[in-house]
Amino acid sequence: MKSTFALTGILMLILLSAAIAYTAYRIWHILPLPHWAKTAVTALYVLCFLVIFPHFMLGDKMPFTLAAATYEIGTSWMIFFIYALMLFLAIDLGRLVHLIPKDFVINSLAGTCTVFSIIVGLLTYGGIHYHHKHREDIEITTDKQLDKPLTIVLASDLHAGYHNRSKELERWVDLINAEHPDLVLFAGDIVDGSMRPVIEKDYGSIFQRIDAPVYACLGNHEYIGGKDDAEAFLGKAGITILRDAATEACGIRIIGRDDRSNPCRAALWELFKPDSLFTVLLDHQPYHLEDAEEAGADFQFSGHTHHGQIWPGNWLTDAMYEKAFGEHRKGNTRYYVSSGLGIWGGKFRIGTRSEYIVLTLKPSQTQQ
Numbered sequence: 001m002k003s004t005f006a007l008t009g010i011l012m013l014i015l016l017s018a019a020i021a022y023t024a025y026r027i028w029h030i031l032p033l034p035h036w037a038k039t040a041v042t043a044l045y046v047l048c049f050l051v052i053f054p055h056f057m058l059g060d061k062m063p064f065t066l067a068a069a070t071y072e073i074g075t076s077w078m079i080f081f082i083y084a085l086m087l088f089l090a091i092d093l094g095r096l097v098h099l100i101p102k103d104f105v106i107n108s109l110a111g112t113c114t115v116f117s118i119i120v121g122l123l124t125y126g127g128i129h130y131h132h133k134h135r136e137d138i139e140i141t142t143d144k145q146l147d148k149p150l151t152i153v154l155a156s157d158l159h160a161g162y163h164n165r166s167k168e169l170e171r172w173v174d175l176i177n178a179e180h181p182d183l184v185l186f187a188g189d190i191v192d193g194s195m196r197p198v199i200e201k202d203y204g205s206i207f208q209r210i211d212a213p214v215y216a217c218l219g220n221h222e223y224i225g226g227k228d229d230a231e232a233f234l235g236k237a238g239i240t241i242l243r244d245a246a247t248e249a250c251g252i253r254i255i256g257r258d259d260r261s262n263p264c265r266a267a268l269w270e271l272f273k274p275d276s277l278f279t280v281l282l283d284h285q286p287y288h289l290e291d292a293e294e295a296g297a298d299f300q301f302s303g304h305t306h307h308g309q310i311w312p313g314n315w316l317t318d319a320m321y322e323k324a325f326g327e328h329r330k331g332n333t334r335y336y337v338s339s340g341l342g343i344w345g346g347k348f349r350i351g352t353r354s355e356y357i358v359l360t361l362k363p364s365q366t367q368q
Contacts, residue, residue, distance in 0.1 A: 019085055020049060026088040032109045048077040059162070060196045068197075071162040075345035079126070079310060083119045091115075126310060126348030133175060134355040138327070138336060139362065140299065145276040146363040147251050153181040153212075154357040156284070156303025157340030159221065160203050161192030164342045169206045172341060172356075179358055181212045182250050186239065187303045188219025188259060188284030192344065195229045204237035213249055214239045217256035219284035219304065221344075227261075242282065246271055252361070255297070257283040268295045278361065286337045289322050293333040300335045301357075307339035311351030325352070 028042045052074025059067040091111075094100035104111045153176050160169055176184055191198050198204070207214070216239050222230035231241050240247070242256020244266040255272065258265040268291045272279065279298045286302035307325040308314035317324035321337070328335040336359075339352050 020046060020081065023081060023084045023088055026091075026105065027084070030105050030108055030111045030115060032107045032112060045077075048073055049081055050074070052078070060194055064197070064200065068162045068165070072346075075163070076123075076347070079123065079346040079348050080119060082310070083122055084115070087115055087118060122350055123348055126350040130343060130347045130349040130354055132354070133172070133341065134353045135175075136355050136357045137360070138357060139360045140334060141362045141364050142278050142298065143364045144278045144298065145251070146278060146361065149363070150182045150250055150252070150359075150361040151179060152183045152185060152280075152359040152361060153179050154185045154187065154301050154336070154338070154359055155341040155355075156187035156301070156338045157189045157219070157306060157342055157344070158186070159189055159192040159340075159342040159344050161194055161197050163345075163347065164192065165197070166201055166203060166206060168342075169203055170209075173206055173209050175356060177209070177211045181358075183252075183254075184210055184212050184214040185254065185280065185282060185301060186214065186216035187282050187301050187338065188217050189221040189303060189340075189344075190216060190219070190234060190239070191222060191225055191230055192342075193221050193224040195225045195233060198233060204233060207234075207237035207239060210238065215247065215249065215254050215256065215282070216241055217282040217284055218243060218259045218261075220259050220261045223259060223261040244271060246273075248277065251277070253277040253279045255279060255281045257281065259284050260287065268292065272296055286321055286323060286335070289328065289330060289335060292335070293330040297333050299359075300333065301338070302335070303338045303340055305337060305339065306343060307352040309343060309345070309350075309352055310348055314351050 024042050024046055027045055028038045031038045031041060033041070051070045055067060055070035055074055059071065062070070091100055091105060095102060095105070158164065158172070216234065218227060218230065218241060234241055242254065243258045246253055246255045257268065257271065272295045274296065279296065281292050281297040281300040283292070283300060283302050285304040289300070292300040305317045305321060305324045308317040314325070323335060323337050325337055325339050328337065336357060338357060339355055341354055341356050343354065
């Protein structure tokens with residue numbers, strides 16, 4: 001098994017290196033500049049992409065500002081690279097079928113302006129769109145025991161860390177508090193991975209401003225950062241973590257499933273018990289949705305997919321998951337898979353959205 005993973009990793013590295021070399025080659029040729037300037041711009045392109053690797057290896061040992069900068073530059077440049085790769089492949093295909101002339105990609109001002117205008121335009125739109133947080137309303141009426149209507153704010157994938165920092169978290173908390181919720185539920189990946197920024201910059205005090213009880217399950221990024229440290233931090237931040245555990249709050253039952261990063265997590269049916277309470281299941285990764293239906297959950301909230309973050313990533317997640325984004329239903333169980341309030345990596349949303357969900361849970365008329 002280890003040898004298979006190692007071979008896969010080596011193959012991926014070879015393919016990535018080839019793709020970087022291809023885009024760098026195309027950039028060098030298309031620029032209408034002297035050789036030395038072409039070389040300088042191409043070297044800067046490659047360098048901006050590569051800075052993410054020292055961040056992953058040494059980020060927590062760097063000064064905070066440098067660690068944040070290498071994260072922002074490296075992950076943002078990954079998005080630039082993805083669109084440069086797709087665009088140059090499309091151009092070369094056009095040349096192959098004689099739709100695009102050769103001089104469009106060799107020392108070409110028109111080609112350079114076209115390529116970079118498209119990429120910069122997409123990234124500008126994606127950055128603006130990311131910072132707009134979509135408010136999604138859901139209303140559920142239940143025949144189960146419920147004393148009064150509840151307002152529940154749900155969010156996933158905040159990824160607080162080197163890139164989603166205190167000012168953004170404060171804005172998100174303000175959005176949550178503006179709903180005057182009875183409950184707030186997070187479906188994992190609250191932290192991005194490294195625990196250093198959230199502890200060093202005291203992000204916990206920002207979470208403590210949420211004016212409602214907060215419950216959450218863990219996500220895979222809490223495991224990446226160290227689940228015990230993440231759980232301790234989130235607990236001090238006023239967030240009750242449910243790991244294969246259930247609790248009652250505001251007259252409903254909330255079940256938090258441990259992330260599937262834990263191969264020994266409990267079977268879902270073990271966490272349920274039949275009664276008259278409305279049951280909300282928090283499960284970070286939306287695999288095997290039929291389990292919630294079979295266990296008797298009324299509503300499952302998940303995240304993890306980010307809906308691909310940028311096009312065509314949403315096409316990939318739609319192919320990978322039974323439901324990669326939005327509302328879903330199986331039998332009597334309703335689902336919502338969120339594209340996330342925050343994001344991992346470069347802060348761009350193209351073909352997807354950043355969102356939080358406001359669930360209004362109402363008793364049926366027979367209870368009123």
